[in-house]
Amino acid sequence: MRKFKFHPCGNFKETYKEDLTIFETDFGRLWAITGLLILFGIIPFICSTYTLYIINTIGIYAIAAIGLNVLTGYTGQISLGHAAFFGVGAYSAAILATRLNLPVFISLPAAGLITALIGMIFGLPSLRLKHLYLCIATLASQFIIEYILVHWEKMTGGAEGIIVMNTNLFGLDLNNDLSFYFIVFTCLVILTIITVNLTRTRFIRAFIAIRDNDQAAEGMGIPVFRYKILSFGLSSFYAGFAGAMFAFYTMSITPEPFNMWLSIEFVAMIIIGGLGSIPGSIFGAIFIVLLNEGLSFITEYLMNMNSSGGISFTIAPLREFVFGLTIVLFIIFEPKGLAEIWRIIRSNFRLWPFSY
Amino acid sequence: MEFFLQILVNGISLGFLYALSALGFVMIFKSSSVLNFAHGELLAFGAFLFLVLSTWAQLPIIVAFFCTLVGCFFLGFVVERFFLRPLIGENLIQVIMLTVGLAAMFKGLLLFIFGGDIHQYPDFLPDWLSISIGIITIPAVYTATFIIGILFLLLFGIFFKYSSQGIYMRSVADNQPAALSLGVHVQRVFALSWAIAALVAAMSGIVLGVINGINVHELSAIGLKVFPVVILGGLDSIGGAILGGLIIGLLETFTGGYISTSFREIIPYIVLVFILMVKPYGLFGLVEIERV
Numbered sequence: 001m002r003k004f005k006f007h008p009c010g011n012f013k014e015t016y017k018e019d020l021t022i023f024e025t026d027f028g029r030l031w032a033i034t035g036l037l038i039l040f041g042i043i044p045f046i047c048s049t050y051t052l053y054i055i056n057t058i059g060i061y062a063i064a065a066i067g068l069n070v071l072t073g074y075t076g077q078i079s080l081g082h083a084a085f086f087g088v089g090a091y092s093a094a095i096l097a098t099r100l101n102l103p104v105f106i107s108l109p110a111a112g113l114i115t116a117l118i119g120m121i122f123g124l125p126s127l128r129l130k131h132l133y134l135c136i137a138t139l140a141s142q143f144i145i146e147y148i149l150v151h152w153e154k155m156t157g158g159a160e161g162i163i164v165m166n167t168n169l170f171g172l173d174l175n176n177d178l179s180f181y182f183i184v185f186t187c188l189v190i191l192t193i194i195t196v197n198l199t200r201t202r203f204i205r206a207f208i209a210i211r212d213n214d215q216a217a218e219g220m221g222i223p224v225f226r227y228k229i230l231s232f233g234l235s236s237f238y239a240g241f242a243g244a245m246f247a248f249y250t251m252s253i254t255p256e257p258f259n260m261w262l263s264i265e266f267v268a269m270i271i272i273g274g275l276g277s278i279p280g281s282i283f284g285a286i287f288i289v290l291l292n293e294g295l296s297f298i299t300e301y302l303m304n305m306n307s308s309g310g311i312s313f314t315i316a317p318l319r320e321f322v323f324g325l326t327i328v329l330f331i332i333f334e335p336k337g338l339a340e341i342w343r344i345i346r347s348n349f350r351l352w353p354f355s356y
Numbered sequence: 357m358e359f360f361l362q363i364l365v366n367g368i369s370l371g372f373l374y375a376l377s378a379l380g381f382v383m384i385f386k387s388s389s390v391l392n393f394a395h396g397e398l399l400a401f402g403a404f405l406f407l408v409l410s411t412w413a414q415l416p417i418i419v420a421f422f423c424t425l426v427g428c429f430f431l432g433f434v435v436e437r438f439f440l441r442p443l444i445g446e447n448l449i450q451v452i453m454l455t456v457g458l459a460a461m462f463k464g465l466l467l468f469i470f471g472g473d474i475h476q477y478p479d480f481l482p483d484w485l486s487i488s489i490g491i492i493t494i495p496a497v498y499t500a501t502f503i504i505g506i507l508f509l510l511l512f513g514i515f516f517k518y519s520s521q522g523i524y525m526r527s528v529a530d531n532q533p534a535a536l537s538l539g540v541h542v543q544r545v546f547a548l549s550w551a552i553a554a555l556v557a558a559m560s561g562i563v564l565g566v567i568n569g570i571n572v573h574e575l576s577a578i579g580l581k582v583f584p585v586v587i588l589g590g591l592d593s594i595g596g597a598i599l600g601g602l603i604i605g606l607l608e609t610f611t612g613g614y615i616s617t618s619f620r621e622i623i624p625y626i627v628l629v630f631i632l633m634v635k636p637y638g639l640f641g642l643v644e645i646e647r648v
Binding site: 133 | 468
């Protein structure tokens with residue numbers, strides 16, 4: 001029987017294998033299992049429907065945020081068009097499900113694959129563009145896709161959108177909050193495990209090399225352009241998958257939610273969560289969704305109070321103000337995001353009582 | 357023919373407006389390589405400050421105009437000092453997201469104070485500015501825009517070419533470490549360029565407000581329209597911004613007039629993607645050659 005590892009007080013790794021392990025200590029493994037048990041055994045049964053709705057939204061956005069983190073955090077290509085790919089996924093899933101009557105377990109990954117293809121096409125400018133210019137090119141792809149979603153009426157139904165009804169996956173009704181909870185979090189857990197393992201393969205190592213110095217990466221023999229396109233495809237796959245989930249969950253989709261503001265929220269998620277960190281993307285999704293919900297709750301509360309007092313002025317714009325302020329403060333005071341705070345907390349526990 | 361000429365005139369005026377709004381943007385990019393997503397909000401801030409000073413505080417137009425410019429100059433200073441300076445040396449994405457956050461803050465604040473309605477300035481332009489040649493009429497505002505635009509271009513040309521601060525700014529844009537080692541106060545240059553950019557933005561905001569009425573949503577949308585304009589001309593070229601503005605303006609009005617009005621909104625971005633594929637640094641941008 002091997003020796004259990006609990007609290008190493010420093011970095012005692014001796015082999016590459018140890019460096020590549022996902023769980024550094026057995027406590028990590030224990031916590032992961034406990035977390036999964038709480039996630040699937042306790043949370044769904046104690047939450048109200050509204051709380052479940054929020055948690056499901058977090059799950060959907062977390063999948064998309066992981067995708068964006070692969071592209072932006074690991075490969076270093078800034079994308080301001082992630083919401084558009086999210087929308088493409090939602091529309092392809094809806095079209096596959098309503099026009100071709102495909103079952104969900106086919107249309108869900110198929111939507112991801114279609115989006116991956118489209119993402120690769122819109123990633124083509126990265127052949128010649130970098131940094132700012134690529135960022136603007138992705139912004140352009142956001143506007144172009146948005147336009148297509150609104151104006152290709154034969155396929156997308158224009159501004160009225162598409163209604164997806166009666167979808168179920170292996171007998172679980174996707175419109176029910178509770179059963180959707182299990183589906184979305186199973187997908188999230190599986191995709192997280194896949195992504196965490198991908199970071200140990202040559203693909204994401206090549207992505208990281210490209211992020212850190214693309215010329216050096218080229219010199220080391222990494223086909224930079226091919227990997228950049230691959231990164232765009234992978235990231236769009238996640239976005240499309242999450243978008244498909246979103247379509248099945250909300251039942252009716254219109255082009256409206258997939259606007260630039262959502263793209264900005266995705267980028268905010270990975271920045272607040274932590275660039276180049278998988279748990280960071282999930283923290284970011286949790287943070288942004290809760291912030292949005294909290295702000296809309298507060299504004300509604302204040303509006304009700306005002307209207308009863310006879311003074312009616314709109315407080316809704318302040319929501320945007322607070323959102324912006326949060327992003328700004330996070331970037332100035334903790335540019336590495338929640339993942340860094342989490343790491344500091346963990347290492348404090350690990351090194352206690354000698355945390356210096 | 358009449359239709360064509362009217363569209364041509366409209367396109368040129370629109371293009372000039374875009375060029376004018378792009379100037380401040382290029383200014384910031386040129387000295388500090390910050391891609392400013394809050395540019396539309398800076399325009400809106402200037403326009404609303406002018407509104408407050410001219411109609412609510414009842415100052416004479418000229419006084420209000422100069423007070424607005426001074427106010428925005430300080431706003432630019434403050435923004436740079438408190439928000440951008442801590443980020444010197446950070447990654448590009450953090451800086452971009454910071455300006456996005458700033459944009460949301462400004463927009464929220466302006467919407468909270470002024471609401472989403474369209475406000476109008478009092479009519480203060482003299483009638484003789486309106487020119488009519490045969491069948492085409494050029495409204496007074498466009499003539500004023502044209503004059504202001506030319507004036508500011510000349511001023512900036514002289515500023516960048518001859519004044520010491522202008523030369524410092526160009527040196528920082530060209531090579532930051534070299535400028536630092538030669539004793540240029542880089543942080544002051546950044547602050548100054550933000551201040552000047554906010555000033556230029558305020559002026560463009562006022563001109564836009566005179567033409568279309570001022571509305572927070574519309575002005576911040578113009579801030580996004582600036583991207584195709586500056587990319588087309590090259591991000592760090594002022595002359596390029598003007599030409600880019602004219603091309604995008606003409607393209608928009610001609611598409612709107614001859615093809616469809618909804619396609620008009622998207623055509624700048626389609627052109628943008630193609631330009632980027634063919635000439636990644638724009639028409640007049642500085643080409644950065646990289647060799648492996």
